[in-house]
Amino acid sequence: MKSTINFKNIFFLFFLILLSVSCAEEDYELGEITAPSNLDVNAQVVGQSEEMPNGDGSGNVNFTVTAENAMTYKFMYGDGSEEVSFDGTTTHSYSENGVNDYIVTVVAYGTAGASTNTTTEVTVFSDFSNPEVEQLLTGGDSKTWYVAASQPAHLGVGPATGENMNNPSYYAAGPFEKAGEDISSCFYTDELTFSMNGGNIVYNYNNNGQTFFNAAYSPDFGGTGAEDECLDYDSGGAMNVSLSPSGSGLTEGQTTGTAINFSNGGFMSYYIGASTYEILSITETTMHVRAIMGNDPALAWYLKFTTTPFDEQQEGGGEEEEFETQFEDLLWSDEFDGDALNTGMWNFEIGNGQNGWGNNERQYYTEDNAEVVDGNLVITARREAESGFDFTSARINTMDNFEFTYGRVEVRAKMPEGGGTWPAIWMLGADFDEVGWPATGEVDIMEWVGNNPGRTSSALHYPGNSGGNAVVGDTQIQNATSEFHVYEAEWTEDRITFLLDGEVYFTFENDASTPFNKDFFLILNVAMGGNLGGEIDPAFQEASMEIDYVRVYQ
Structure with a gap:
């Protein structure tokens, strides 16, 4: 693609001529047009030393430009690429392998587009390859x-x-x-x-x-x-x-x-x-x-x-066909019909983990924040002091008690209310203790945040796509805190499909290269704040995620 800067300059020159004529006829005064002065360019090749006078092979050069009365700077790097900088600092990567010379042109723009330019030469060594x-x-x-x-x-x-x-x-x-x-x-x-x-x-x-x-x-x-x-x-x-x-x-x-x-x-x-x-x-x-x-x-x-x-x-992007599950036989479930949580099936995780479970979360997990009430599991986050933290909540999992490969997970739940709440229904690979995260793989069936109550999301974390780079899909949701919704994930060796109330909103193509072809266990929790939960409402006191049932079909 050709640069447009020359056309812009021609247009601007024409505009100035017309403006000058107009001002002369109307006896107006044109404001002062000041071109930048004392334009100075400093180019520092990264990794430059006596042993490597042309840099460390990265091809990176740090540029610092100063000028009086300059508003913006344009860099023409001599390798066919250009860039605009507002503060005169930038780093450019030269990618042609070997030691090469480049003539760099820098244009400083002042008021009304008046400009001053200069050139400098850089010699750069690059041996980058991927x-x-x-x-x-x-x-x-x-x-x-x-x-x-x-x-x-x-x-x-x-x-x-x-x-x-x-x-x-x-x-x-x-x-x-x-x-x-x-x-x-x-x-x-x-x-x-x-x-x-x-x-x-x-x-x-x-x-x-x-x-x-x-x-x-x-x-x-x-x-x-x-x-x-x-x-x-x-x-x-x-x-x-x-x-x-x-x-x-x-x-x-x-x-x-x-x-x-x-x-x-x-x-x-x-x-x-x-x-x-x-x-x-x-x-x-x-x-x-x-x-x-x-x-x-x-x-x-x-x-x-x-x-x-x-x-x-x-193809098939018109009216979507009703989703047909591959899994009809109930393998395992917890309907939460008793008087207390089944600790033979669910494990409590206690504490705040390392750096808020790796997410800067602000709650301390206890056993007291999860209870079974009227046929529902109730996980409550509270503003209360515990072990140096300002909030408590609960996190439970089925590790070593119930683990499975492939199937359909169905959870009927109602979300907690309040800015900063971050409830989740998710799974981790059963070899987590052996290989760690993200190598073990993580399937987030449902994540919802009180600061964005109109959306719910699902995510896959695995090597190369984890943390802020996870593979994410989301959809709109209404009345998440006042009504129960059904959150589902159908998991096969070919794909993982995520549904809200029976409607598909996100599909991940699975294959042998991912960690999603082995046993996983279930996790339920309500976090506070953290990387996704965000700012906690100062008025927040307590809120609960209620779960009617958890069912797994194969």
């Missing part, structure tokens, strides 16, 4: 990717740091959400092909003549700027692609640590002014990426891709 990602991206020869329209959060936006990678907090598109906005023809049908050519990766973007533009950029291509738009646009043909360290600071469980760099302003299906995309996760058939929006470094846009074309994703 053969596994390269193989998955290209298939070793050529592979075509499509927007994963059928998956939740296939397009989303959230903060650039501290984000749940699979459920962006500012916005996450629902399955096929854009199909009803006449956008599917320029978004969902895009073909993104990555091919190997003599050891290099080549990218072909077939947009069928139109591209889906973010509203901030659509005016540059003839749009209104009032909203995201489909606009006629030549995708530009083949371009080179390189891989580099992502350098985003995300944890190992959140990212592959590898970024895709596109030459000539290339991008992935949704135009946001970025040409570098971090690969959060990638398999043979799915890829999850994110990019920092070109004019707002505080925002990250998230995209999910699949190797399944849009028309195949749509």
